[in-house]
Amino acid sequence: MSPPNGGGMGRTPEGAVPAEGPGVPAGAVLPSPHAHGGASVSRTMGLVMAALAPATLFGFWMFGWPAVHLFMMTLAACVLAEYGCQRLMGRRSSLGDGSAVLTGWLLALSLPPWAPGWIGVLGGAIAIVVGKQVFGGLGQNPFNPAMVARVVLLVSFPVAMTQWVVPVPMGSPGAPDFVHGLQITLAAPPLPDAIASASLLGHAKTELSRGADLAQVLGAAATPPHDWTGLRPGSLGETGALLLLAGGLFLVFAGVIGWHLPAAVLLGLAVPALVGHALAPARFLPADLHLVSGATVLGAFFIATDYVTSPNTTAGQWLFGLGIGVLTWIIRSFGGYPEGMAFAVLLMNALVPAIDRWLRPRILGRDRAGRPLALPGD
């Protein structure tokens, strides 16, 4: 290719003057299109964070300063890990896109709110280094980084990861102040019995393993509260299920995520739960408790919908979402762990390349197998 105002111009009749100078830019060969819809990675990430904010603030209010400190430390760990990795690899920093902050945010929402700070820091580092950067950074990781970190933590530190507390809203008597909250997060003293609690799913699993009848367990006074208001033990992102649902619907209407994938996850979980509970109420939790408990809403709208680790066609997203829902129900109902969303997401993540290979859109003028359409006369 000749230089823009070079060789070709020399042969111009009467040297039609190259249009350099005021008013005309030096010609650079730029690809079409010369317009853009305005979408950007950082805008997308920002919208997701905005959708998470109400539920997060609700969680801060409910679980107090320890939760705030844990959240901040987890985010800081993610940002530092991202910066460090890119520094070591000699790559340009991409902190501006907001993806590391979002990973930390999602991880923090899945932790017990009074978990020790090192859990958040270690989790953040695992999410970014093992979950994302070793694969080449943003867009290259096959597994959801936040869920990779959560599963590593859950398997490695089962006690710290299942220590739930009853809500002690900020400002209520007995709520830790800023400094006391910092002590709880940094020094991790044993939780006083008064506020230690089990989550509903954990409680149900324990009782089931003792041979109890679930129908009676759910009615008993010792059972943790379970309703949609969110005033109950659980992770930051579990209790504010209604606010998360609102945030998720906001993302759907803002066009950031499609409705297919969350709907598929919720259906995949609710349908077997309905059937199971109808057949054996003593053995299986009702569907509404499945939907309100654990990471169901967070998972359906914010985790499963991660662009990088989900299939890219609508049909693929239906398959993927249903798979996550069904697997979550199976793990919750039959597995050793009370909650199964993280495992279900990772298992289905592993299938994404295969799903993307099988379920491709039909090309215009070709059939599903990619052969040209037959002519009407043939």
Next chain:
Amino acid sequence: MGFLERVFARPWGVHPEDRKRPAADVPAVPVAVPEKVYIPLAQHVGAPARPVVLVGQKVLKGQCLAEAAGNISAPVHASTSGVVAAIGEIPAPHPSGLPVQAVTIAADGEDRWCEGEVPADPFALAPQEAARRVAAAGVVGMGGATFPSAVKLALGLRAKIDTLIVNGSECEPYLSCDDRLMRDRAAEIVSGIRLILHATGAREARVGIEDNKPEAIAAMGEAAARHGEIRVLPVPARYPMGSDRQLIVELTGREVPSDARAADVGVLVHNVGTAFAVHEALRLGRPLVERLVTLNGGAAARPGNYRVPVGMLAADLFAAAGGFAGTPARLVMGGPMMGTVLPHLQVPVVKGTSGFLALTAAEAAAREPAPCIRCGSCIRACPMGLLPLEMSARIRAEDLSGADGLGLRDCIACGCCAYVCPSRSPLVQYFHYAKGEMSARQRSTLRQESTRKLAAARVERVEREAREKAEAAARRKAERDAAKARAAAATAGEAA
């Protein structure tokens, strides 16, 4: 298309801000003929035209300067009267700015038409004769594809098409030359459509116009009201509605197989500008020497549509239209979605030039690309049902056959994918690169193949020649021996 297919139809395409107004609402302005026009010999798909004038020769407006060379080619004509000043190279209207052959005419200012041959009743002409006259008038596809129109007319006649699709969708943002033409010259376009129907034997014509052009729809509807065979159909404003295959589906429900042409499903697509040019050629005997050109963009001083002689330099055109408002960050020929960047304005208007855009930095919206986050926006936007993100990932890894397997050849380079991409990945550039590289490789494979064949043939020939030489030598030796033996026998006989 069945009901279910309509309900679950993929919402392909994008909705860019159209930015057609106010330029579209200003009546078209005729531009004074400049001192010189530069008329390229290749303004169409196919072989460049062959010059038939000499330097120094006087020519009249509409006189043929170069005639078609080959089956797929088109002649070019003088767009004003004057003297042929040069036949040589000028920079091409192309991002490379590489030289192309052109005839330069120094205008005499009289702008005098040469006598055209006008048939009394063009409908009395045989379809083949009508197509021949369209060919002689140098009419090519005015939508930008610039395929010689007469070739398409003949193809339509041969393929016995039943429906003519007239493309007035003008889905590219900023451009409004077709809109303006339909508003101002609807009767002439309808006349052209009827002539094309005559030349192709099609029964009916459907004119597709995007619903963001209500004035054009009204004007065309009125002009076509007396002709039952022509229907004006508003189509949803959605880019790239003006692409052949998409418009055919929208207007007829027929899907053109990927390895076939529109004519194979009984359809032919012509642009409204082409219909107008056909009318001018058959009714007035005037070849295609001028066209409407949109000047637009935030940095254009007087956005609007201009009636421009073919061969006028973009620089002269902008100068005649008030120049620039501020500094253009990017100069584009065509629309913002598929147009090409011009390195400078010393390029002529050609038959396929729909417009020039002087875009500000904010409009051009250039930014550094970031990594793909697999959001899938490009897949939803692709009007062909391709997987742009998967194809680009393979092309980045130089896996061209992998990209080909995903349908790279079906890509129409409409730019929807890059338009919606949050990472600003230059997807169209990847696909252009890969297509070019693949055809280069194919050519080199063919070349190697023919070299190999030639080498094998040479080896075979050398062997054959050696063999024949040896055989000839053996034959001669045998003859000599036989002669000797005969001589010896004769001697022996004499002796006896």
